[in-house]
Amino acid sequence: MRIVVARLDEFLPGERRIVQAGRRSIGVFRVGDRFYAINNHCPHQGGPLCLGATKPWVTSAGPGEYAMAAEDSLLACPWHGWEYDLATGQSFLGPGTPGVRTYEVSVEPGERVPGPYVAETFPVHIEDALVVVDTTSRAGGAP
Numbered sequence: 001m002r003i004v005v006a007r008l009d010e011f012l013p014g015e016r017r018i019v020q021a022g023r024r025s026i027g028v029f030r031v032g033d034r035f036y037a038i039n040n041h042c043p044h045q046g047g048p049l050c051l052g053a054t055k056p057w058v059t060s061a062g063p064g065e066y067a068m069a070a071e072d073s074l075l076a077c078p079w080h081g082w083e084y085d086l087a088t089g090q091s092f093l094g095p096g097t098p099g100v101r102t103y104e105v106s107v108e109p110g111e112r113v114p115g116p117y118v119a120e121t122f123p124v125h126i127e128d129a130l131v132v133v134d135t136t137s138r139a140g141g142a143p
């Protein structure tokens, strides 16, 4: 099943959308110019995972030293705070617990696809400050 989530220009970095795919609820996240999609069901106790806060990865080279990644690509469940990698669904609490399912996200041209029907159209002219429709001929596009 393919789901159109949003127009690219209306889905800004840092935003998320939660969409329904049949019985599944899926959160789609824009992190910078990358998109992630992850199941909105926490495997711990079923919390609404995609309502949680996003956070950056934190790494440490040693005691007292840490660095935070530039982008928030971890998702914390709002119920108990388990964190999941948005790209893989892998959790980092509860060893042995399966990760969350993730999905491919693509950005595609938003072109309109012509449907099977064509309504009749007519050319419109302006004549002496009057808007005039000419029903004796067809406007462009219709056969």
Ligand code: FES
Pocket (backbone or CB within 6 Å): 042, 043, 044, 045, 046, 047, 077, 078, 079, 080, 081, 082
């Ligand atoms: S239900 Fe998500 S961390 Fe517990």
